Amino acid sequence: MSAVPPSSPLSPSVRLPDRADVVVVGGGLAALCAALAARQAGAGVLLLEQAGPALRGGNTRHSRNLRLTHDAPGPLMPGSYRAEEFIADLRRASKGDGDPALHALLATESVRLADWLARCGVHFQTEHLPYSRKTAFFLGGGKAAVNSLYATAARSGIDVRLHAGVAAVDPLSSSYGSSSGLSSGPLRVVLDSGAAVQAGAVVVACGGYQANPDWLAAEWGPLAATLHNRGTPHADGQVLRHLLQAGAQPSGAPGRGHLVAVDGRSPRHDGGIVTRVDGFGCGRVIDAAGTLLTPPGETGPPRYSAWGRRVAAGAGGRAVLVVEARRAAELPMRVYPPLPCATAAEAAALAAIPPQAMEAALSGLEPPFLLVPVHPGLTFTGLGLTVDPALRVQRADGGHWPGLYAAGMIIAPQILGSGYIAGAALTVSAVTGRRAGEEAARYVRS
Ligand SMILES: Cc1cc2nc3c(=O)[nH]c(=O)nc-3n(C[C@H](O)[C@H](O)[C@H](O)COP(=O)(O)OP(=O)(O)OC[C@H]3O[C@@H](n4cnc5c(N)ncnc54)[C@H](O)[C@@H]3O)c2cc1C
Numbered sequence: 001m002s003a004v005p006p007s008s009p010l011s012p013s014v015r016l017p018d019r020a021d022v023v024v025v026g027g028g029l030a031a032l033c034a035a036l037a038a039r040q041a042g043a044g045v046l047l048l049e050q051a052g053p054a055l056r057g058g059n060t061r062h063s064r065n066l067r068l069t070h071d072a073p074g075p076l077m078p079g080s081y082r083a084e085e086f087i088a089d090l091r092r093a094s095k096g097d098g099d100p101a102l103h104a105l106l107a108t109e110s111v112r113l114a115d116w117l118a119r120c121g122v123h124f125q126t127e128h129l130p131y132s133r134k135t136a137f138f139l140g141g142g143k144a145a146v147n148s149l150y151a152t153a154a155r156s157g158i159d160v161r162l163h164a165g166v167a168a169v170d171p172l173s174s175s176y177g178s179s180s181g182l183s184s185g186p187l188r189v190v191l192d193s194g195a196a197v198q199a200g201a202v203v204v205a206c207g208g209y210q211a212n213p214d215w216l217a218a219e220w221g222p223l224a225a226t227l228h229n230r231g232t233p234h235a236d237g238q239v240l241r242h243l244l245q246a247g248a249q250p251s252g253a254p255g256r257g258h259l260v261a262v263d264g265r266s267p268r269h270d271g272g273i274v275t276r277v278d279g280f281g282c283g284r285v286i287d288a289a290g291t292l293l294t295p296p297g298e299t300g301p302p303r304y305s306a307w308g309r310r311v312a313a314g315a316g317g318r319a320v321l322v323v324e325a326r327r328a329a330e331l332p333m334r335v336y337p338p339l340p341c342a343t344a345a346e347a348a349a350l351a352a353i354p355p356q357a358m359e360a361a362l363s364g365l366e367p368p369f370l371l372v373p374v375h376p377g378l379t380f381t382g383l384g385l386t387v388d389p390a391l392r393v394q395r396a397d398g399g400h401w402p403g404l405y406a407a408g409m410i411i412a413p414q415i416l417g418s419g420y421i422a423g424a425a426l427t428v429s430a431v432t433g434r435r436a437g438e439e440a441a442r443y444v445r446s
Contacts, residue, residue, distance in 0.1 A: 016161065016195050020046035021444045022437070023189045023199035025166045025239055027051060028058030028232075029142075029426060030205035030408025030433035032149040035158050036120050037437030038203070043444055045158045045437075046197060048189070050165035050206070050234045055270070057146030058207055059231035059380065059409070059425075062272040064142065065135035066426035069111045075126045076114060076136040083107035089134075089421050097417025101389045102432075106415065106424075109431045117430065121148035135423035142426075165192040165234075168242045169202050171401055187403050200444035201403040203436045204393070205429075208381035208409050209237020210257065211269055216378075219255040223376070226317035228262050230377045233269035240384065240410055249386040249394040252413025256382025258420050259308030263336045264318060264373030276304045277374050279331045283323030284365070285374070288316025290348075290357020305420075312376040320351040321372040324365050331370070338370035347371050380425065384413040391436040405440050407432040 022038040024031045027049025035047045049056050068076070069083050086107040090098055114124060114136055123139040138145040153160055168190040189197045209215045211233045216224040229235070244250055266275035285293040285307070293314050311319045323331060323338065331338060341347040347369050348358035362369070386394045391405045408429040415428055 016164075016191070016197055017046060017159065019186075019198040019200075020044055020159070021200045022046070022440045023048065023187075023197055023202045024437070025169065025189065025202065025204045026058065026206035026408065027056045027160075027162070028060040028205070028207060028408065028429065029063075029145070029149075030410075030429035030436075031203070032146070032153060033120075033430050033433030034203040034205055034405075034407050034437035034440070035153055036149065036156065037434040038441040039153075039156045039158050039437075041438055041441035043200075043441040046199075047153065047158055047160045048164040048166050048191065049160065049162050051232065052163050055232060055234065056150065056162055057143065058234065060146050060429065061143045062141075062231055063138070063426050064273070065132065065137045065423045066113075066430065067110065067135050067421065067423035068114055068427065069107050071111075076124050077133055078127070078131060079133045081134045083111070086110070086134075090415070090424070093419035093421040093424070094415065094417030095419055097419075099414050102387075102415045105389065105435065106427055106431050109435065110427050113427070113430055113434075116434065117145075121152040123148065166190070166206070166239055167192050169204060169239065169404065170246075171404075187401070199403070201405065201440035203391075203405045203407055203433075203440050204239050204243070204385075204410060205406070205408040205433055205436070206239050206410060207232070207235045207237075208257075208384065209235060209240060210378045210381045211235040212237050215241070223312055223317040226264075226375045228266055228271060228275070228375055228377045229269045230260070230262065230271055230273075230275070230379050231269075237381070243385060243393065247395050247397065249396045251384045251386045251411065252382040252418070254383050256413065256418050258379040258382070259312055259376045260379060261304045261307035261311055261374050262377030263334070264375040265336050266375075266377070271377070274335045275377065277307070277321065277334070277372055278304045279323070280304075280307055280321060282327050282330045283321050284361060285311070285319050285321050286351070286353060286358065286361045287311070287314030287319045288353060289314075290353045290361055291315060292361050293319055307374070308376045311374050317376060319374045320347070320353070321374055322347055322362060322365070323370045323372075325368040325370050326366070328370055331372075334372075336372075338372050340368060341371055342368045344369070380409050380412065382413045382418060384410050386414055387411050387432075390439050391432055392439070403440070403443050405436040407436040
């Protein structure tokens with residue numbers, strides 16, 4: 001196998017190699033795990049990340065904790081979380097829609113994951129808070145983990161290219177996308193710049209399309225106007241779309257995604273975890289038409305994670321949380337200060353909600369008020385690719401493209417269905433990334 005010479009990741013103008021054993025598309029946890037695993041298996045690896053140095057690492061930069069199977073208490077997690085319980089949690093969360101073989105892969109392979117990631121340079125938080133039975137926390141968060149993995153990748157001789165957006169992955173054989181038989185590799189990776197690299201195997205690990213406004217508008221309709229993409233602005237989904245158009249078998253469904261409640265003043269992209277809105281139990285939630293989203297006498301679900309979908313379903317795809325000012329201390333800490341309003345009429349004007357409807361919605365509450373604008377925040381989209389247990393990308397005609405693998409959130413809908421459990425996304429990315437990298441290296445050796 002050819003060894004890919006390392007080059008400066010900060011120099012996108014340095015000429016790309018003509019070929020590499022394994023090309024990894026993406027630069028988050030799934031891609032980094034795939035690249036490191038393929039390199040450890042002896043392959044020459046080229047990693048192509050669309051973002052530049054500040055935003056490399058995708059949504060993984062924003063993350064904190066990952067779900068790990070363990071049979072006994074340890075420094076990272078108390079108690080135990082056995083494989084059967086993990087599988088049962090995945091089955092329940094995915095509402096029976098997830099792939100049992102991939103559930104088993106996650107549950108069994110996550111046992112060794114923390115040790116492997118630690119050997120790759122990732123540090124974990126030990127028993128000091130937060131200390132949860134089912135998930136371990138990155139020390140310093142996802143950004144620190146990403147930085148460590150990039151450093152290890154560079155030391156391992158992985159050729160990392162930033163500002164290297166990929167437009168397409170095509171087999172060199174003419175049978176690509178046809179319904180007759182399987183094409184034979186190798187594969188050609190085409191960059192946005194027009195440059196192309198020949199690859200013995202490719203792992204696509206470039207996430208969903210939550211940063212693509214046109215695609216979101218086509219699937220989510222008017223709601224796309226109030227959606228905030230909580231993570232990387234580079235999740236444009238162009239490789240996903242290319243492969244689906246070429247005949248890949250989809251997983252999940254258009255218009256699905258993981259939503260949470262975020263502050264309406266947060267940026268359209270990359271606001272991260274600090275933009276979330278909590279404290280819904282302190283006041284009333286009112287949509288753009290002035291309709292109460294919590295029936296009188298009820299506070300609704302307490303967590304921000306349940307409120308994204310509720311706000312999205314309300315009129316205008318936006319809402320406000322209105323709290324009596326005297327209860328200000330009950331609101332959790334937040335980046336954006338709540339907006340003070342002396343009267344219901346002032347709150348209505350601030351929120352662009354019909355004044356009479358606002359008066360009715362706030363009846364019985366005592367002014368002055370504090371107001372928090374709430375929008376739905378999209379963590380990841382729920383349409384992806386389908387893979388087999390060896391992470392090979394499946395075609396709708398029942399075949400696959402030899403040498404083409406996928407990992408991470410681009411295949412998560414096949415595992416998570418339309419549901420979610422905390423920490424599962426990182427486990428999906430790390431476990432499937434590592435396995436896809438190993439399989440890709442094995443394929444180029446064969
Ligand atoms: C605010 C926030 C907090 C989160 N917290 C958690 C958490 O605590 N626990 C958890 O389990 N999950 C969490 N998640 C979800 C989790 O971060 C992600 O689902 C997971 O890290 C995704 O890993 P990934 O490698 O598949 O994708 P990403 O980390 O998103 O990486 C995708 C990469 O592909 C690159 N890319 C995209 N298109 C192209 C292209 N055409 N060519 C080349 N490169 C491309 C992007 O630049 C990016 O680097 C969080 C997400 C967000 C937004």
